[in-house]
Amino acid sequence: MTEVSDGYWRSCIEERVQHLGFADTFAFVSAHPLIPFGQLFRILRDDNPDKRHSIAIAQFQHVYFRDAARQGHLREAILDTLVRRLREHLRQGWNHGKMAKERRASAYSQWELPTFDRQRFARITERIWQALIDLEPPDDWCPESAKDPLLEKAFASGWPEDRQGDASNK
Numbered sequence: 001m002t003e004v005s006d007g008y009w010r011s012c013i014e015e016r017v018q019h020l021g022f023a024d025t026f027a028f029v030s031a032h033p034l035i036p037f038g039q040l041f042r043i044l045r046d047d048n049p050d051k052r053h054s055i056a057i058a059q060f061q062h063v064y065f066r067d068a069a070r071q072g073h074l075r076e077a078i079l080d081t082l083v084r085r086l087r088e089h090l091r092q093g094w095n096h097g098k099m100a101k102e103r104r105a106s107a108y109s110q111w112e113l114p115t116f117d118r119q120r121f122a123r124i125t126e127r128i129w130q131a132l133i134d135l136e137p138p139d140d141w142c143p144e145s146a147k148d149p150l151l152e153k154a155f156a157s158g159w160p161e162d163r164q165g166d167a168s169n170k
Contacts, residue, residue: 020043025060025064026071029064033145037112041060074114079146081113082151083146094140108129111125130158131155
């Protein structure tokens with residue numbers, strides 16, 4: 001997309017988020033913990049009284065990660081999106097129910113990532129996911145929040161705090 005179109009849909013998203021009472025998309029998403037991105041997107045999409053300007057979920061996610069990066073919360077944003085996906089796909093637990101392996105694969109493959117520097121983030125999230133698998137979560141495990149001890153360990157291993165610059169938005 002061109003810079004002009006990026007600015008256009010970015011401003012549409014920013015206006016909708018502000019209309020809902022939030023400073024930016026990071027604040028909006030953070031105020032709605034555990035709600036899947038699709039539902040958050042529908043809230044924004046439906047807050048369009050004149051129905052003139054449409055936005056796509058990928059654009060919403062892009063603006064969210066850019067806002068998080070600007071505020072120094074990119075790692076937190078990526079962790080948050082993993083929690084949302086795990087809660088969406090693994091409600092019965094890490095290894096409970098039919099097709100548990102397939103649901104884990106869906107959570108991982110649908111985990112939202114920043115579109116900028118995608119290869120770098122893919123490597124980081126691959127390390128995090130492998131660290132989570134290596135921790136062997138209990139069969140009934142599903143994180144309640146980003147403060148989950150298993151997720152904290154997986155992130156510490158896959159994306160240590162002292163490597164924050166490894167995923168900086170350059």
